[in-house]
Each structure stands twice: as C-alpha cells, then as structure tokens.
Amino acid sequence: MSDLLGQGWGPPGPMTLHDKTNKQNFLLLIQLRWIAVGGQIVTILFVRYVLGIGLPLVPMAVVILLLIALNVASLRRHSSQDAITNTELFLGLLLDVTALTVQLYLSGGASNPFISLYLLQVILGAVLLETWSVWALVFIASTCFIALTTFYREISLPAAHGAGLFSLHIQGMFICFVLAATLLVLFITRVQNNIRTRDAHLADLRQQSAEEAHIVRMGLLASGAAHELGTPLATLSVILNDWQRMPALEADPDLAQEIREMQGQLDRCKKIVSGILMSSGELRGEGTVRT
Template identity: 60%
Template sequence: MSGNSEILAVLKEPAAAAANVGRAAGHQNMQHLIQLRWIAVVGQVTTIAVVAGGFGIQLPLVYMLEVLACLIAFNIASQLRWHEKWAVTNGELFLSMLVDVASLTAQLYLSGGTSNPFIFLYLLQVILSAVLLEAWSTWTIVAITSACLAGLAVVSKPLALPLFHERGYFSLYIQGMLICFAINAALLVVFITRISDNMRAADAQLAKLRQRAAEEEHIVRMGLLASGAAHELGTPLATLSVILGDWRRMPEFRSNPELLEELTEMQTQLARCKSIVSGILLSAGEARGESSVKTTINTFLDGLMAEWRGSRPVVELEYENRIEGDLPVVFDSTLKQTICNVLDNALEASPAWVRLEAWREADELKLRVTDRGPGFLPAMLAHLGKPYQSSKDKPGRGLGLFLVVNVARTMGGTVAASNLEQGGAAVLLSLPLAAIAADEEESHE
C-alpha cells in the first residue's frame, strides 16, 4: 500500500502546483488593480484641484472628498488583505471592480454626469473586466456600467462648462476628452501589458507542469513495469540458485578447479541479480522492512563507491570526498540508484576513467561526476532529462538521466550537465540537505 500512496502523491503534486500557479496569477492581477486604484486617487485629487481651483468651477467638494476617502480606505484594506492572502477568486476580482465602478459613478454624478468628459473612463473598467474576469462577470460589468451611464444622463445635473465645439482645442470639454483619452490609452497599454505578461508566465508555468506530470506518469508506469518484472524474475532466480548449489556439491565440479571457479563466479553474479531485484521491490514498497537507511553522508558515499567499484569493470576510478564534519542522514535505495545511474552513464561513455567529487556547499550536497568520453550532444544539453535522449544510439537509452533529473526534482534538487573544454562531460547533482537529513531524535536512536 505504501507504493500506491507514493504513486498517488506523485500524480497529485503537479495538480496542486497548477492550482498554485493560478492563485499566483490572480494575486498579481489583484495587485495591479490596487496600483490602478492609487493612480485613480491621485488623478481625482489632481482633477478636482485643477477644475475647482484653476477654472473656478463650482463642485460639491465635501461630497467628492468623502467618496475619495472611501475609495482610499477600501484600497488600504485591499492592500492589507491581499498582502497576506494569495488565493484570489474571480468573484473577489469582480467585487473589487464593482467598487471602482461605484466610485467612478458617484464622482461623475457629483460633477456633471454625462456632460463630464471623463465619462469615458467607464470603457477602462469594461476592458479590464474583459481581460481579468470570467465571461459572466464581464457581461455583468457591461450591464452595470451601461445602466450607470443611462442613469447619469437622467438624474445628474450638467456641468457648467463652455461646450461650444467651434472653439476647438480651447473648449474645456474637448480638452477634457483629450485628457481622458490619453489617460485611458496610457493605463490600458501599461496594465494590459502587465496582465498579459502574467498570463503568459502562468501559461508557460502550466505547460511545464503538464510536461512534468507526463514525465512522472511515465516514471510511474516504468516503476510498475519494473516491479512486475522483479516479481516474475524471483522464481527463475531462486531456481538457478538451487541448481548452482546442487552443482557445487557434485563430484564433477568439486574435483575440477576451473569449473568450480566459474561456478563461484556464476553464483556471485546470481547473488547480484537477486540483490537488484530485491532493491527494485524495496523501492516500490513491496518488501518487508524500510527502504530508508539511517547513516551518515560519508559512510553512505564511501560504501556506495566501494560497492560500485567492485561490481563494475572500471579501469580507473577517482573518488574525492571533501565533506568536512559528517552529518546524520537518511538515504534510500532510490537515491542510491540515482547516483549509480550517473556513474553508469559516465562509465559507458568513458570505460577507462571516471571521477566522483563530493562536497558540501551551504545547505546543499554536491556530487559531480566527470568522464573522458565524447560528451553530450547540444540537443541533449538543451533538453536535459527528457526521456530517450542519448548519444549512445541504442534503443531505450536516455532513461538514466531522465530518472536522475526527476528523482532530484522530487527531492527539491537540481541536475546540471556540461561538456568540458579538455574533453569529456560533467554531471552535477545538487541535493538540499534538508531533504536527506535525519531528525535529531532518529540520529540518537
């Protein structure tokens, strides 16, 4: 059951991440509305001061300032609320824009209604709603702004402005319309561009999450296939073990040193096959016991390299461990296989020489594997970790790095690959120590 729960966790993680991307985009859009509202406050204060003080036009300043104070209070409350809360729904964006429409309607009612050239600011609200809100919300904004416009034409008092169009640019009404158009255009360009950037970034992040979900689903299928194959291999391996044991007791083998030596080698390789099968089942959570082992970094790495050196035909292996101050950690067979995959890839590319360096950098464990092979193709470096990307030109290759990248990503780490100037390639595996560190209580047990 533990294997099934891990699979479900893997499949649910991209969906949760996708939801986080949507919430982040909504939060950024809300922040843009708050910024736009502050611009509206500054614009209203400036316009009221110029019209009342500069042109001497009578305005109900007390009521207009009260509306402005309410808008400022609402924006401060919004800023405090959305500073801490990240989840923003369509309904909350819709209500926020309704407040803006109500504030604009109140100010227009107090300053001439439809005779006010800033009446066209309603278009700004409609266009922003079309970009930010769902379809039903946008049409509701359209209906509300249309009703407000019609209502202002009936109940508001005209603004005492000289509306003689033959005066051209000297008409205050024409000047007001030009200013309103410039404000609308500038705000739309700035904020629509920002909102579009948010949407493009969210779409790109969602595309990455979909790719990650597909890759992890591929890993799940591979894990199920490997687990099934391990079960099927258990019986023939046990049979071979019994047969080899019987052969060792036969006089023909006991009296022939050469056959006995070959028999010993066969039993050694068979034991290794059984160990690999047990490791697969252990990683899948189908074996008894725990797959995680409490140890230390240096003990784990030293033991892994000794085991890998003894089971692979490597000519020269350089192992440099620069980790000072051993640290209690918990390693499992999955991480062990991940490191072995990187070493195996290096060995296939460079059978004569492989090097592993280990060191600690801040709160990360760094493992760097280098070889003297032909290096990575440019396409592989551009798509590191994609399945079936390999320079070995053999079917099914390229899964090693694919698994390595996904295991590291699951642990919060990264994998980087590069070609060396002197020839060969290097793979750098970075893992956060928090993902493998043992709890203090566990380390004392």
C-alpha cells in the same frame, strides 16, 4: 486550465496558481485605483481653480476619501493568506463604477467628457472577471450611463468659457482618451505578464509530472523484470546445488571450480534483483533474513 489547477497541477500549499494570479491582479487593481484617486484630485483642482468652473468640492472630496478607504481595506485584504475570489474583484470594480458615477453626477452627468471612463472599467472587468460578472458589470455601467443623461448636477461655466464649451469638451475627451489608453496599456501589459508567468510555471509542472511518470514507469518495468528473473535464477540455483553434490563433477577440479564461479555469479544476480525489489518496496521470497 482551471481543471488542471484543480487536479493537482498547482504547487504545494493552500493556494493554486490561479489564486496567486488573482492576488497579483488584485494588487494591480489597487495600484490603478491610486492612480484614479490622484487623477481625480488633479482634475478637480485644475477645473476649479484654473478653468474657474464651479464644482461641489466637498461631496467630490468625500468620494475620493471613500476610494482611499477602500484601497486601504483592499491592501489589508491583499496581505492576508486567503485567496482572492472573483466576487471580490467584481465588488471592487463595482465600487469603482459607483464612485465614477457619483463624480460624474456632480460634474455635468453624461455631458462630462470623462463619461467614457466607464469603458475602462468594463475592459478591466473583461480581463479580470468571469463571464457572468463581466456582463453584470456591463449592465450596471450602461444603466448608470443612461441615468446620467437625465439625473445630474449642472455645472455653471464662467462667461469666458461659455462660447468655448465645445472646445473644452473636445479637450476633455482628448485627455480622457489619453488617460484611458495609457492605463489600459500599463494594466493589461502587467496582467498579461502575470498570465504568462502562470502559464510558464504550469508548463514546468507538466514537464515535471511527465518526467516523474516516466520514472514511475521505468521503476515498474524494473520491478516487473526483477520478478520475472526470480524464477529462472531460483531454478539455476537448484541445478548448481545438485551439480555440486554429483561425484562425477566433484572429481574434476576444473569443473568444480567453474561450478563455484557460476554459483558466485548467480548469487550476485540474486543480490541485484533483491536490490531492485527493495528499492520498489518489495522483498524476494527466498529464505528468511533479518531486514
């Protein structure tokens, strides 16, 4: 498909269909990041003030502010007329993975039930990125996961939750599962809609190109036929001119009238052939006329 888009199948303008689809998917990634920012704020406040679990609010707030700044910059980038590249999509997801890693480091490391959100980032990368970028993202996310098993900030649970740690972990895993599943369904559904729209447009362009090619072939056929008809028409014109000067035929009024009628029809055929050649950008080489 990228070959077709690069060989003139795209619409007129500086951006191809592939570029427009990347731009739409980039906007979806921005919207998903806003959802992630809101989810982090709600989760941090709930854990800190409802469950009473101590969290480093200032560093975690700094990470959220950086994500907001990233989204503002991404919105400005999206509003520009330039195409969104695979590298930009990869860097955006890489920064999301980095922010998630920092938040997990500050809240228990690999024991945090939201550790499985790495899988969400990898799935989004598999949908949006080229092959090399996806595998690079898998490697980086896996490395971060392994690092969080050793390097992390422990969280202190209140005495009331000490015995129910496993229960809290299961609840967190369930919330993470529902969140990831919902976001994946929403995001991938919209990405598929973008892809279907692009494919439908590409099919229309193929159909239009086929119709234009058919018209060109018909034009070439008509032009070739007009050229082929030129010689016999010229021969008939010479013969009729000779007949008009023959005394035996001039003496017969009926024959003379039929010859003049034949000459008129012959001139009409010449005009039709000349019109066909004029439409194809050519001229008949008969006489000198002002055009």
